[in-house]
Amino acid sequence: MSATANSAVLPHGEISVSRIRDGANRNGTIACRQSKSFLSASCLSAEGLGRLDKSSFQACQLSHCNPAVKTNGILAGSYNYGPSPQRNLLGQTFCSVGVCTFGENALESPSHATDEKVGVLLLNLGGPDTLHDVQPFLFNLFADPDIIRLPRLFRFLQRPLAQLISVLRAPKSKEGYAAIGGGSPLRRITDEQAHALKMALEAKKLLANVYVGMRYWHPFTEEAVVQIKKDRITRLVVLPLYPQFSISTSGSSIRLLQSIFREDSYLSRLPVSIIESWYQREGYIKSMASLIEKELQNFSNSREVMIFFSAHGVPVSYIEDAGDPYKDQMEECIFLIMQELKARGIDNEHTLAYQSRVGPVQWLKPYTDEVLVELGQKGVKSLLAVPVSFVSEHIETLEEIDMEYRELALESGIENWGRVPALGCTSSFISDLADAVIEVLPSATAMSTTESTTKEADTDLHAGITSFEEACAHKLDFVQIKIYRERQQNGA
Numbered sequence: 224m225s226a227t228a229n230s231a232v233l234p235h236g237e238i239s240v241s242r243i244r245d246g247a248n249r250n251g252t253i254a255c256r257q258s259k260s261f262l263s264a265s266c267l268s269a270e271g272l273g274r275l276d277k278s279s280f281q282a283c284q285l286s287h288c289n290p291a292v293k294t295n296g297i298l299a300g301s302y303n304y305g306p307s308p309q310r311n312l313l314g315q316t317f318c319s320v321g322v323c324t325f326g327e328n329a330l331e332s333p334s335h336a337t338d339e340k341v342g343v344l345l346l347n348l349g350g351p352d353t354l355h356d357v358q359p360f361l362f363n364l365f366a367d368p369d370i371i372r373l374p375r376l377f378r379f380l381q382r383p384l385a386q387l388i389s390v391l392r393a394p395k396s397k398e399g400y401a402a403i404g405g406g407s408p409l410r411r412i413t414d415e416q417a418h419a420l421k422m423a424l425e426a427k428k429l430l431a432n433v434y435v436g437m438r439y440w441h442p443f444t445e446e447a448v449v450q451i452k453k454d455r456i457t458r459l460v461v462l463p464l465y466p467q468f469s470i471s472t473s474g475s476s477i478r479l480l481q482s483i484f485r486e487d488s489y490l491s492r493l494p495v496s497i498i499e500s501w502y503q504r505e506g507y508i509k510s511m512a513s514l515i516e517k518e519l520q521n522f523s524n525s526r527e528v529m530i531f532f533s534a535h536g537v538p539v540s541y542i543e544d545a546g547d548p549y550k551d552q553m554e555e556c557i558f559l560i561m562q563e564l565k566a567r568g569i570d571n572e573h574t575l576a577y578q579s580r581v582g583p584v585q586w587l588k589p590y591t592d593e594v595l596v597e598l599g600q601k602g603v604k605s606l607l608a609v610p611v612s613f614v615s616e617h618i619e620t621l622e623e624i625d626m627e628y629r630e631l632a633l634e635s636g637i638e639n640w641g642r643v644p645a646l647g648c649t650s651s652f653i654s655d656l657a658d659a660v661i662e663v664l665p666s667a668t669a670m671s672t673t674e675s676t677t678k679e680a681d682t683d684l685h686a687g688i689t690s691f692e693e694a695c696a697h698k699l700d701f702v703q704i705k706i707y708r709e710r711q712q713n714g715a
């Protein structure tokens with residue numbers, strides 16, 4: 224049996240989901256959070272992410288530094304299989320999740336590695352290429368049950384509702400896209416990032432095909448997957464281009480991917496590693512800090528500039544009812560960036576607010592527009608806006624921040640305005656993404672084909688589950704987790 228087939232057949236059909244270089248916490252403890260990383264990604268749905276069993280976790284801890292040397296030029300050099308202790312930005316020791324293995328079957332011997340054909344799938348949201356695409360793009364977005372989250376009983380209304388909302392929203396959206404040149408730059412930038420990543424991987428001695436899969440517009444994730452199949456990729460790394468995990472972004476894309484993979488015999492056996500979130504990576508944090516540091520130099524009074532992080536919002540119910548880790552991850556991300564700036568002697572004041580709300584529900588607060596007005600009223604004169612949930616320029620940076628918020632800030636009394644560009648193809652950032660890919664590659668395992676049942680999940684409710692992430696790992700869906708939480712609150 225080939226090495227690939229070996230690693231595809233796992234005892235529980237687990238999928239490896241990694242929050243790379245996780246473990247950064249704020250109280251100086253040593254953290255090795257492979258299990259947490261795995262679990263927190265498993266919260267996507269009840270539909271297929273596997274359980275983390277203890278033996279898997281132990282395999283993580285026990286298998287340490289088995290070198291694998293590719294000899295056919297596809298993969299040259301060696302990489303570690305064990306969770307090698309590393310240091311994060313806070314100087315804490317932690318285990319790099321990406322080098323975990325899940326059970327013996329996932330381990331490859333060096334001699335088996337020769338037929339490997341590596342693929343990297345970049346997941347992104349997608350955007351309309353022309354104004355003509357805006358309404359159908361919006362339809363795809365609102366038809367996603369991870370964007371408009373209807374109770375199960377009302378799911379039949381999803382598409383009619385998406386049709387209605389997309390038609391109603393299209394004129395406003397079109398105005399925005401018209402203002403930035405008649406379409407979204409997302410496809411072009413993501414293609415450039417894919418190319419840059421391929422080059423960076425090559426420089427690190429890993430030959431890989433890099434694919435782009437968009438959630439709501441071309442090239443669709445489904446198209447990328449067809450190509451992956453055609454290319455007979457034998458090991459795949461899935462990398463959502465969102466630093467922080469949200470149900471509505473990485474979660475939605477990964478859920479879609481799972482449903483495609485589950486239906487296909489080749490794909491369901493393909494060893495896959497998913498990098499769930501990567502906001503804590505040193506390379507990302509340092510790249511962000513460098514962009515901020517550089518932009519601050521454009522102000523004559525750089526020490527008095529308020530660093531204003533503007534993150535994309537999500538409805539509050541995502542966090543409170545569905546357990547979306549987005550807000551926590553965002554806050555930790557800002558903390559780490561500020562920590563890095565402090566280490567460079569930059570001690571400016573900073574604040575975080577959330578932008579881009581849509582519809583009548585409550586979104587994460589404080590809202591960017593309201594905070595800008597308040598800061599102006601309080602006498603803040605210089606402000607540097609830092610978009611932080613996304614790594615490409617798009618409508619929400621080019622139109623919402625650069626036009627709408629800038630105007631509002633100036634009207635509110637802020638005199639000096641600056642904006643940090645999105646990371647795009649910044650080389651330190653792309654190089655760090657390449658490292659992330661290389662780190663998780665050995666831990667790729669086949670996607671799950673097992674289905675959870677409500678009965679199974681309900682049993683889990685009584686099985687001493689103590690955290691949201693544990694509940695996720697037991698494949699409870701968001702509704703079940705909510706029930707679980709309510710029971711917990713009621714002392715049941």
Ligand SMILES: C=CC1=C(C)c2cc3[nH]c(cc4nc(cc5[nH]c(cc1n2)c(C)c5CCC(=O)O)C(CCC(=O)O)=C4C)c(C)c3C=C
Binds near residue numbers: 395537
């Ligand atoms: C209605 C709910 C929405 C949620 C929840 C949401 C979360 C979310 N989105 C991004 C990043 C992007 N969003 C983009 C476009 C976009 N998003 C929504 C709605 C929600 N987003 C709409 C209606 C649109 C279309 C544009 C508009 O009409 O305002 C884009 C694409 C931008 C482009 O240039 O084409 C990105 C990127 C994040 C990071 C996020 C949650 C964390």
Ligand SMILES: [Fe+2]
Binds near residue numbers: 535579
């Ligand atoms: Fe959005």
